[in-house]
Amino acid sequence: MMKSLIIKFFTCLTLCFISVNLQAQDLSENEKEVIQGKINYNINLAQKNIDFNEFYKAQSDLDEALNLANQINDNKSIGLIYSKIGKIQFIAEEPNEAIKTLVKAVEKQRFAKDNINIAETYKTMGNVYMSKKEYNTALDYFNSAQSLFEKEDLHDYEAETILYKGDAYSELEKHEDAAREYESSLSLSKRYQNNKILSSAYINLGKTKAKLDNLDQAENNVMQGLNIAQKNKYPGVISNAYASLSEIYNKKENYKEANNYLNKHIKLNDSLLKAKRNFLSPEKRLDKLYSNSIEYQKEKEADLEKEASSTWLEKLTTILSIALITILSLLTLSLYKNNNIRLKSNNILHKKNAELTIAMEKAELATKTKANFLSTVTHELRTPLYAVTGLTNMLLEENPKPEQVQHLKSLKFSGDYLLTFINDILQINKIEANKVDIEPEVFNLKKKAENVISALNNSALDNNIQLHLEYDSTLPTNFNADQLKISQILINLIGNSIKFTKDGDIWVRVIKQKQTGDNFELRFEVEDNGIGISEEKQQNMFESFSQGSIQINRKYGGTGLGLSIVKGLIDILKGKIYMKSKLGKGTTFYFEIPMKRSNEIIVEKKANYFNEVDELELSNIKILVVEDNKINQMITKKILNKMKLYCDVVDNGEEAVDKVKTTNYDVVLMDIHMPGISGIEATKIIRTFDKELTIFALTAVTIEDKMQEFEEAGFTDIIPKPFKQEDFEKKLFNALMLSDQNNASNVEQTT
Structure with a gap:
């Protein structure tokens, strides 16, 4: 009875100590x-x-x-x-x-x-x-890994991945492909002095050469790899070399050497397998620990029996003393260890923070450099594109000769394609730089889907495709979400299906997955019965430039960036995208995103500005075009003339400021990059003496990167170059109507 009480008391004290110790740890881990x-x-x-x-x-x-x-x-x-x-x-x-x-x-x-x-x-x-x-699945993963390693300049890891690709091709008995990969791995590992990969690349290349019956070169390659492996003590690689040499000598009918290397391989391989089993199975160590604990327990029981002769008071005093000393010792040890851990953690953290700061500075510099590069390049591309698209549209509208029409249409297609490509690159850059924000608004989802399908219907009919919409009857129609991004996702996915389908059908489905109050999880599906996608190409479908091949790109069109943009936008919307496809049977893309129902009534906005144009007295409208490029001056002037509007043209910011001071203009179309003062600086100066003048930034720069700067300068709005003429007309006429209404209001007040 007393023995039981003592043991329980000791256990309670131990548990108290553990509790105290855990609390101390909690405090240190806060x-x-x-x-x-x-x-x-x-x-x-x-x-x-x-x-x-x-x-x-x-x-x-x-x-x-x-x-x-x-x-x-x-x-x-x-x-x-x-x-x-x-x-x-x-x-x-x-x-x-x-x-x-x-x-x-x-x-x-x-x-x-x-x-x-x-x-x-x-x-x-x-x-x-x-x-x-x-x-084949392994190859897909190796290709993805290689692409990322190459992108991050991690050439050691890239060399290893290429080596594994060679192994996959070898297993598929594509020995020429395998040899190519091994040689590529060998070249990289030599350059970056990775001896382990270098030795393996030599050996595996030798095995492949043997399968191609080039036995002398095979022997030479494997020997080179074996020498490197032995010098650096790589037992696994050495074992592989022995096995390879055995096979080569067997093919050469040198059975003595073949048997010699086979025995070496078996001996070394058995040793490696034994070591692996020991390392993977801790049972033996546990058995030993268990047996030790039994012996310890027996010794404790013997001690207790010896102590049974002493009085219970002496025993209690002794045990309590031992318990107290043990607890104090453990507490001291715990505090000592916690302090050491804290010091080590702080040292590690300090070092890591320093490394992290340097890495972040480098990353920020790289991001800024990339952004500046893209901004400069896109500006330089957009400026001539403005001329190409503008002149092409003009020529098509000026009764060209019949034999010239097709050439002009081809030129227009090329210009539109290049503009799409530039916009896609900028979109991906924004997504990667986390510069895309969610902009929720209330909209009718069913109508939005119908509008997207309607907009793409002509393209579908060109390929003899029927578009079908299936909207879940249990779903509400009005949601509060980012409708522009949802539209862009649907346009990309449906457009992609149209490209790869001929004489078929495309089904667009919107399905309710689950609902909690006003919060829904929606599933969108875009299914076609087009050419389908092979399993080999499906793994990388959402990566940039991964349409599959140059031939597919040329035949079906597209930039190869659409699905990458879709994936990025869905990630931003906190959703997931999947796909299933079978070659020759069609493809289904389906994505799931959370959306919130809205009970707000939607007021339809009517675009009636064209009907109101006649109410304006256009002959009295004065427009100033500020543009340093002569071709762009001519194009903008012709567009305005076609709209029955006339303008003055200057080619620098200083002249623009002087003109605005001396002439009462209704609208200024201001270029940004010009000799002398820029369009932004010129606008800032104008705003010091004229706060009401409508000033549009007519620019080819990347708008998102400059938006804050444009707003601070005082621009009314921005028209990116090259622009769609209807967008240009809409913004311009809206500004003119507003100006006309303000003038009328001022006249009434004066009267």
């Missing part, structure tokens, strides 16, 4: 930075254990890191941890579990925009599918 330091420490420790094949230790480190990362919702770390766990599962020959874990990793890494680690995860996915003998 600071997010300290937790992040511990996460980084555990991930680094896990990687070291992986490097030394201590996989069960690495798993323990990663489990602890994952628990901490979930506490602070650190997606980047969670993605990295899942990626490493997936790699361990792959090594442990659990491919299906590895795939599930790696898919989780990619989801988190995409959310964190961690391209470098996405590439590493893709590479591991490729290796998993190689182990499952799904070589």
Whole structure:
């Protein structure tokens, strides 16, 4: 009885100590930075254990890191941890579990925009599918990984990925393709002095040459790889070299050497497998720990029996003393360890923060450089495009000779295509730079879908396609969401289906997935029965320039950027996109996005400005065109003349300011880039003495990058070049109508 009470008392004291210790840990982990330091420490420790094949230790480190990362919702770390766990599962020959874990990793890494680690995860996915003998799928993942590594200038990893691509081609018995990949890997690893990949590339190239019956070169390649591997002590690579040489000598009918290398391979391979099993299975170590604990328990029982002769008071005093000393010692040790961890974490954090600051500065500089480059290039492209599209439209309207019409239409198509391409590049740049904001407004979703289909119907009829809309009858029609982005997504997806379908049908469906109050999750589907997409090309469909091939691009048109834009916009709307397709059977794209129902009544806006044009006395309208490019001056002037409007033209900002001071203009069309003072500076000067004048920025610069600057300068609105004539006319006539109404109001007040 007394023994039981003593044990319970000791247990209670121990639990008290554990509780105190946990509370101390909680207090030390309240600071997010300290937790992040511990996460980084555990991930680094896990990687070291992986490097030394201590996989069960690495798993323990990663489990602890994952628990901490979930506490602070650190997606980047969670993605990295899942990626490493997936790699361990792959090594442990659990491919299906590895795939599930790696898919989780990619989801988190995409959310964190961690391209470098996405590439590493893709590479591991490729290796998993190689182990499952799904070589085409493996190739898709290796291609994706290579593309990202190349983009990030991580050439060591790129060389390794190319090596794995060679392995996939080899398994598919595409030996010429395999040899090409091995040679590419060999070249890269030589350049960046990655001896492990270099040795493997030599050996695998040799194996491939042997399959192509070039035995002398095969032997030479494998020997080169073996020498590098032996020099650097790569046992796995050495074993591969032995096996390869055995096969080569067997083909050369040198059976003695073949048998010699085969024995070396078997001996080394058995040793490696044994080591792997030991590292992967900690049972033996656990058995040892268990047996030790039994011996310890027996010793404790013997001690207790010896002490049974002493009085219960002496025993209680002794045990309580030991318990107290133990608790004090453990508390001291705990505080010491916590202080050490804090110091180490702070040191790691300080170092990481310094590295992070440098990396962020470099990233910001790279982003600014890229933005400036794109702004400059697009301006230089838009300026001549303004001339191309403007002159082409004029020539088409001026009764050209019949034999010239087709040439002019081709020129117009090329100009429109190039403009679309430029706009797509800018859109992707905005998405990648996180410069796209959600702009919700109340709209009729069903009508929006009908309008998109109506706008694309002529293109569909050209390919003898019928468009069908199926709108879920259980859905409301009015929602509060970003209708422009939804329209753009639908236009891209339906337009894509039209391009790849002939004499068929396209179904557009809007379906309710689930509802909580006014919050809905909607599923949009765009299904066609066109040419379909092969499994090999489906993996990269949402990446830029991935239509599949130059031939497809030429035959069906398009820039290859539409689906990449769609993916980016859906991510911004917090949605997901999927696809299914079968070659020759058609394709279905479906995406799910959250939307909120609105009970607000929508007032239809009527575009009646053309009917009101006749009410204006156009002969009294005075317009000033400020443009330094002579061709653009002529085009703008002709467009205005066609609209029965006349204008003055100046070619610099200084003259524009002088003209506005001396002449009462209704509208100024101001270019931005000009010699002398820019259009922005000229507008600022004009606003010092005329606050009401309508000034349009007629510009070829990237509007989004300059919007704040335009607003601060005092522009009324912006007309990007090259523009659609109807958009130009609409903005101009709206400004003129407003000016006319203001003048009438002033006359009434004067009267």
